[in-house]
Amino acid sequence: MNVWGAVAGGFVGTVVLTTALRAASELGFTRMDLPFLLGTAFSADRTRAKALGYLLHFVVGECFAFVYYGIFVAIGHSGWGLGAAFGLLHGLFASTALVSVLLPIIHPRMGTADSSAAARPLLEPPGFMMLNYGARTPLVTLLSHVSYGAIVGGFISLAS
Amino acid sequence: MRRAGYAPLRDYAAIGDGRTVALVAGDGSIDWLCLPDLDSGSVFAAVLDAERGGSFQLAPGCAFTTERRYLPDSNVLETTFITDDGVVRVLDAMLLPGDGLAPSRELARRVEGVSGHVDMHWRVEPRFAYGSRGPRIALRAGMPVATCGQDAVAVSAWEAGDPLLDEHSISGRFLASEGHAALIVLSAAHQEPLVFPPRAEVESRCAVTLAFWRDWAASRTYEGPWRDAVIRSALALKLLIHAPSGAIAAAPSASLPEQIGGERNWDYRFCWVRDSAFMLDAMMQLGCPSEAEAFFWWLLHASQLTHPRLGVLYRLDGGAKAQETTLDLSGYRDSRPVRVGNGAAEQQQLDIYGDLMQTAWLYASANSGFDRETGRRLAEVADLVCELWRQPDCGIWEVRSEPLHFTHSKMMCWVALDRAVRMAEAGWLPPRHVTRWEAEAIAIRDFIESRCWSDELVSYTRSAGGGDLDASALLGALMGYGVGDSRMASTIDAVRRQLGSGPLLYRYSGEDGLSGGEGAFLCCSFFLVDALAQTGRVDEATDAMGELVALANDVGLYAEEVDRETGAFLGNMPQGLVHLSLINAAVSLSKAQHA
Numbered sequence: 001m002n003v004w005g006a007v008a009g010g011f012v013g014t015v016v017l018t019t020a021l022r023a024a025s026e027l028g029f030t031r032m033d034l035p036f037l038l039g040t041a042f043s044a045d046r047t048r049a050k051a052l053g054y055l056l057h058f059v060v061g062e063c064f065a066f067v068y069y070g071i072f073v074a075i076g077h078s079g080w081g082l083g084a085a086f087g088l089l090h091g092l093f094a095s096t097a098l099v100s101v102l103l104p105i106i107h108p109r110m111g112t113a114d115s116s117a118a119a120r121p122l123l124e125p126p127g128f129m130m131l132n133y134g135a136r137t138p139l140v141t142l143l144s145h146v147s148y149g150a151i152v153g154g155f156i157s158l159a160s
Numbered sequence: 161m162r163r164a165g166y167a168p169l170r171d172y173a174a175i176g177d178g179r180t181v182a183l184v185a186g187d188g189s190i191d192w193l194c195l196p197d198l199d200s201g202s203v204f205a206a207v208l209d210a211e212r213g214g215s216f217q218l219a220p221g222c223a224f225t226t227e228r229r230y231l232p233d234s235n236v237l238e239t240t241f242i243t244d245d246g247v248v249r250v251l252d253a254m255l256l257p258g259d260g261l262a263p264s265r266e267l268a269r270r271v272e273g274v275s276g277h278v279d280m281h282w283r284v285e286p287r288f289a290y291g292s293r294g295p296r297i298a299l300r301a302g303m304p305v306a307t308c309g310q311d312a313v314a315v316s317a318w319e320a321g322d323p324l325l326d327e328h329s330i331s332g333r334f335l336a337s338e339g340h341a342a343l344i345v346l347s348a349a350h351q352e353p354l355v356f357p358p359r360a361e362v363e364s365r366c367a368v369t370l371a372f373w374r375d376w377a378a379s380r381t382y383e384g385p386w387r388d389a390v391i392r393s394a395l396a397l398k399l400l401i402h403a404p405s406g407a408i409a410a411a412p413s414a415s416l417p418e419q420i421g422g423e424r425n426w427d428y429r430f431c432w433v434r435d436s437a438f439m440l441d442a443m444m445q446l447g448c449p450s451e452a453e454a455f456f457w458w459l460l461h462a463s464q465l466t467h468p469r470l471g472v473l474y475r476l477d478g479g480a481k482a483q484e485t486t487l488d489l490s491g492y493r494d495s496r497p498v499r500v501g502n503g504a505a506e507q508q509q510l511d512i513y514g515d516l517m518q519t520a521w522l523y524a525s526a527n528s529g530f531d532r533e534t535g536r537r538l539a540e541v542a543d544l545v546c547e548l549w550r551q552p553d554c555g556i557w558e559v560r561s562e563p564l565h566f567t568h569s570k571m572m573c574w575v576a577l578d579r580a581v582r583m584a585e586a587g588w589l590p591p592r593h594v595t596r597w598e599a600e601a602i603a604i605r606d607f608i609e610s611r612c613w614s615d616e617l618v619s620y621t622r623s624a625g626g627g628d629l630d631a632s633a634l635l636g637a638l639m640g641y642g643v644g645d646s647r648m649a650s651t652i653d654a655v656r657r658q659l660g661s662g663p664l665l666y667r668y669s670g671e672d673g674l675s676g677g678e679g680a681f682l683c684c685s686f687f688l689v690d691a692l693a694q695t696g697r698v699d700e701a702t703d704a705m706g707e708l709v710a711l712a713n714d715v716g717l718y719a720e721e722v723d724r725e726t727g728a729f730l731g732n733m734p735q736g737l738v739h740l741s742l743i744n745a746a747v748s749l750s751k752a753q754h755a
Contacts, residue, residue, distance in 0.1 A: 031307075031349065031351055031353060033353065109261060111303070122303075122358075124301070124314070124353040125300055132353075
């Protein structure tokens with residue numbers, strides 16, 4: 001295990017995660033668009049927001065890979081399977097607490113149950129498990145995060 | 161007045177944003193809107209199924225009459241409702257991006273009380289995917305939304321009453337008093353979360369939208385006796401131009417019938433190569449070089465996959481597939497089947513090669529040629545025409561009967577080779593096959609003059625050896641075939657005599673493989689005006705033009721056809737080719753009047 005495995009795994013894992021989410025969107029499984037959600041926290045310009053969102057998504061992907069790495073070092077174990085289990089947990093966290101609860105609080109343009117479109121444009125809130133963006137969104141989110149976790153875990157375990 | 165839930169086609173006005181178009185009936189109901197793009201599935205399709213199609217209704221709750229217009233030189237529609245209780249003005253527009261984070265598509269309806277107190281009712285009934293999928297309606301952050309798979313719409317209402325939600329609709333009512341201004345906005349999202357806009361930004365985008373249209377109209381260069389009709393046509397065409405690609409849709413609607421209750425119902429939300437030369441000519445005449453350039457390069461790009469063969473039509477994104485299917489909708493006044501996609505994409509039509517080469521010739525003449533690669537590709541198209549012109553085809557009107565040797569198709573093959581020779585002489589096409597092109601052009605002319613002429617009819621016929629007439633022969637004259645020739649002059653008279661009544665013309669006589677009939681074809685009528693003007697018959701052309709301009713609906717739009725007896729519109733609307741041919745006829749007429 002070393003930190004370069006986490007860097008590489010974080011990058012490849014985020015590529016796969018992003019591609020899977022985009023494909024699911026094109027196939028009609030979900031209206032979730034994580035780069036759009038992230039980018040609009042900083043810019044009201046659609047094009048700029050999406051570009052920034054993709055960049056942020058990769059930064060966040062690397063950050064989570066370092067968190068995985070830290071936990072692997074702490075427990076002295078790593079691997080594809082353990083990474084996949086972490087990914088499942090990560091996906092559940094992302095779709096419940098992170099995006100459903102925390103993001104609307106810190107996102108300056110995201111609606112909550114208490115808001116109305118009074119002064120600023122508001123993004124449709126994701127709701128529990130992001131179900132507002134489509135009934136199959138939780139499944140897509142969990143599967144893509146399991147893939148991410150397996151890739152990060154695998155890369156970290158392979159790096160020596 | 162609606163009949164069995166259907167407004168007359170003549171009642172529809174169009175609003176749009178360069179991506180999609182909504183059709184607004186005279187009674188304030190939006191009965192057609194596809195999202196996110198003009199060729200996507202519909203969210204409102206009441207014009208094709210009054211019960212299940214979905215609509216966005218906005219009107220007084222009591223009896224009313226209406227007056228309509230577009231705000232001058234814009235695509236912002238104004239409908240004034242006049243009731244016993246007062247007068248209300250509604251402004252409808254698809255908004256263009258402006259300040260702030262805007263929804264990807266935004267339809268705004270601003271309601272202004274002019275006098276008295278009028279009880280206004282509104283109801284949004286979205287039915288996604290051509291009415292096949294009902295929405296899930298709920299509140300999100302206090303906002304009514306309707307979702308379905310990848311698509312969602314939100315309804316923001318300010319000063320327009322508290323929205324009421326039920327299983328199928330979002331509705332409200334309010335009292336519009338003098339000085340009162342309500343705003344109802346439909347925001348749409350596709351494959352992304354919805355954006356709920358604040359009122360101040362919507363109002364700002366309304367102003368931006370109006371200013372854009374007025375600036376665009378003011379930049380058009382036509383100054384002649386038909387300016388109002390020409391500018392309205394230009395604005396209608398601008399609605400049909402797909403902003404991301406520059407392609408132009410033939411019309412924003414699908415399956416509006418050519419005969420009430422009949423089967424001639426087609427999807428026109430594609431770009432036809434046949435329209436290309438008219439499009440480029442009109443855009444250049446109106447001072448729209450950027451639109452003309454975008455269209456020409458889109459056409460070359462789209463046809464690259466099928467090169468050197470051309471598809472009859474292409475999707476607005478440049479794709480060549482347009483599989484025709486039928487929908488489970490009742491159709492406009494029971495006109496079935498309701499089709500989306502277009503089977504004509506699979507046909508062989510030889511005239512389109514002439515349209516492409518004429519388009520290239522017009523573009524090259526205005527821009528002093530084009531690059532070597534484009535020239536090489538066009539030369540390969542000319543070579544292909546030399547091989548294909550002897551084959552029968554389905555013709556410009558896309559008949560579904562057996563292919564024939566259509567006269568117009570042969571004329572356009574001649575046009576293709578004539579323009580290829582001219583472009584080669586100008587140094588824009590490689591010249592190595594010029595001798596062959598010249599020889600084949602002579603052979604085509606011999607074929608037309610020997611087999612497509614009838615001494616009995618004193619006219620070019622619809623097809624080789626046939627006894628029917630076809631108004632498309634007029635196009636031959638407009639493209640330069642037989643200009644100044646006595647045969648073409650007598651063909652114009654024969655077509656008017658046999659296919660026309662006043663300025664109105666039917667397309668052709670004879671079989672086309674379909675049951676039923678159709679109305680008078682308005683683009684042919686404008687072709688007639690153009691042909692008369694170009695052959696020096698200016699007074700006749702002026703009279704006919706005046707009659708045709710008077711046939712537009714109350715906001716200056718045309719459908720594809722008109723019923724000669726009742727004046728009712730038939731077919732898809734607003735139809736791009738009609739408005740293109742109106743512009744070209746007006747320009748020809750102005751030139752002829754000043755000659």
